[in-house]
Amino acid sequence: MDKPEQEAINTEKPAGSRVLQQELLSDAEDATNREHELTFVQAIKLYPKAVGWSILMSTALVMDGYDTKLISSLFAQxxxxxxxxxxxxxxxxxISAPWQSGLTNGSNVGQIIGLSFSGYLSERFGFRKTMIGALLLVPGFIFIQFFAPSLGVLEAGQILLGIPLGIFQSMTCVYAVEVMPTRLRGYLTSYVNICWVLGQLIASGVLRGVLNMEAPWAYRVPFAVQWFWPIPLIIGVFLAPESPWWLVRKNRLEDAKASLRRLTSPQNVAFDLDKTLALMALTTEHEREVNTGTHFLACFRGTDLRRTIIVIGSYCMQVFSGSTFRAYVTYFFEQAGLPTTQAFNMSIVAYALGLIGTVLSWILMTHVGRRALFIYGLIAVGSIFLIIGGLGVRLASAPSSGLSWAIGGLLLASVFIADSAVLPVSYALVSEVPSSLLRSKSVVIARASYAVINIAANALIPYQMNPTAWGWSARTGFFWAGSCFLGLIFSYFVVPEPKDRTIAELDLLFEKKVSARNFAKAQVHLSEVAADHGRV
Structure with a gap:
């Protein structure tokens, strides 16, 4: 072949590649425009099956909420x-204080272990297989709890059960993002908070129901209730479609298209599977070019470092906003003179308010946005804690049932506000902010960081509240008000607004280093994905 012919061929191949890239970009832009045009009702009609599968997957976290409430409440039984x-x-x-601390934190230790595996397992085997494997472990670990002859064996059961619970924590949020359109992401990611609160509410109801039972069934029945969850969930997850984003990352485009077909309604003629798939493929290809890898260390390099800091901070904000302090609402109602049974009923009221608050957050996130709601929520909760601290100063000098009632009531109000603003929004932010290639690993890092902070908070709060230790009682509100203030500073300067942004648009905003305060109004165009790399 002579030189002119070779040059002609070399010229034609890039031209052909550019044409294909242009077609791919055009399809992706059409899909992006369609995403932005979707109303809430249209999104529900287009993705009803995706909503159902996401709800099913997230329901596994009911077990986490149940286990968290169960073990701490049994200390009073x-x-x-x-x-x-x-x-x-x-x-x-x-139960001695060291054993109480150990059992309370046993699940957190197990979750850290589970989280360390889940990022690799989910990307290697997919969401369905990883979830099913974790669910298969649960019945055996509950068996250890049910028949535990000593605190040591019970601690082992707590740690082992925490391993699959940690896997559930990372799987559910990520799956929700990857099967949902932009319009529905906030609802389904924050639904995780409902599952967590629902688990605590169920645990409270079960424990209330066994108060008058005799040993050993008084504490074995609550453990046995956990056997109900795994079997129906295993069946449901087995039937669920795999994440189309994961399939695209594995270059299984036909399987991804089939998964999208199972997630959407066939009656919707305005939806184009191929164009939606083109958007996923273009976004994934772009992230592969700008990212330095897909391992855990990649989460701390380049633009992904900023994204990792945001998701860690957002997840840990659940602790910084005083979740451990709010758990003492029952204690203050007991101080107010309520019988133990009635004070226990008030904890059920708290979790019911949490459920209502999360539903309200769906409306607020739609109209206010994630960032603003996060900031306003921290301001409101911090203000309540300041008032509680002030009442605590008065309570320490002149004990009064009226003051204890007021403190308990304010803590109930903080539960409602936190579940309306801070907690559900944190799940949405943690799921939406990471890149698609590193999402599973970013959520793992964020949840593990949360577990470590939560272990520290669980160890700290008994000293703050216990009259035989520091004896701060309600004055502890000052400490958690300061914690909310630190969270407020972080949120104002670091947390962006991902509302109504596609994954590709978020990639571009982070690459352009747009400040958190300007995220909502910054303009980006999908054509920049290709233009930035000289491919168009």
């Missing part, structure tokens, strides 16, 4: 304390 605690004389038994 007479039958449990008698079976596992030490005698204090006069027929009273108590």
């Amino acid at each position: 007479g039958a449990f304390s008698k079976a596992y605690g030490k005698s204090l004389g006069k027929g009273k038994y108590q």
Whole structure:
């Protein structure tokens, strides 16, 4: 072949590549415009099956909320304390403080272990297989809890059960983002908070129902209730479609198209599977070019470092906004003179308010946005904690049932506000901010960071509240008000507004280093994905 012919061929191939790239970009832009044009009702009609599958997957987190509430509440149960605690004389038994701390944090330790595996497993085997594998572990670990003859064995059961619970934490949020259109992302990612609160509410109801049971069933029945969840979830997850984004990342485009078909309604003629797939493929290809890899270290390099900091901070904001302090609402109602049973009922009221608050957050996120709602929520919760701290100063000098009622009522108000603004928004931010290539690993890092911070908070709060330790009681509100203030500073300067942005648009905003305060009004165009790399 002579030189002119070779040059002609070399010229034609890039031209052909540019034409194909232009066609791909055109399809992706059409899909992006369609995403922005979708109303809430249209999105529901187009993705009803995706909504159902996402809800099913997220329901696994009911077990996490249940387990969190269960073990801490059993410390106050007479039958449990008698079976596992030490005698204090006069027929009273108590679980020692070190064992209480160990059992409370056992699940967090297990979750860190589970999280360390879930990022790799989900990207290697997919969401369905990873979820099914984790669910298969649950019944055996509950068996350890149910028949535990000692606190040591129960601790082992707590840690082991935490491993699949940690896997669920990273799987559910990411799956919700990857099967949902932009318009529905906030609803389905924040639904995770409903599952968590629902688990606590169920645990409270079960524990209330076994108060008058005799040992060992008084504490074994609550453990046994956990056996209900895995089997129906395994069946549901087995039938669920795989994430189309994961399939695109694996270059299984036909399988991704089939998955999209299963997630959408066939009656919607305005939806184009091929164009939506083109948007996914273009976004994934772009991220592969700008990212330095897909391993955990890649989360701390380049533009992904900023995204990782945001998701870590957003997840840890659940603790910084005083979640451990709010758990003491029952304690203050007991101080106000309520019988233990009635004070326990107030915790059920708190979780019911949490459910209502999360539903309200769906409306607020749509009209206010993630960033603003996060900031306003921290301001409101921090202000309530300041008031509680002030009342605590008065309560310390002049104990009063009226003040205890006021403090308990304010804590209930903080539960409602936190579940209306801070907690559900944190799940949405953690799921939306990372790049698609590193989303699973970013969520793992964020959740593990949360677990570490939560372990520290769980160890700290008993000293703050216990009269035999620091004895701050309601004055603890000052500490958590300061914590909210720190969270407010972080949120104002670091947390952006991802509302109504496609994944490709978020990639461009981070690459352009747009400040958090300007995210909502910054303009980006999908053509920049190709133009930035000289491919068009």
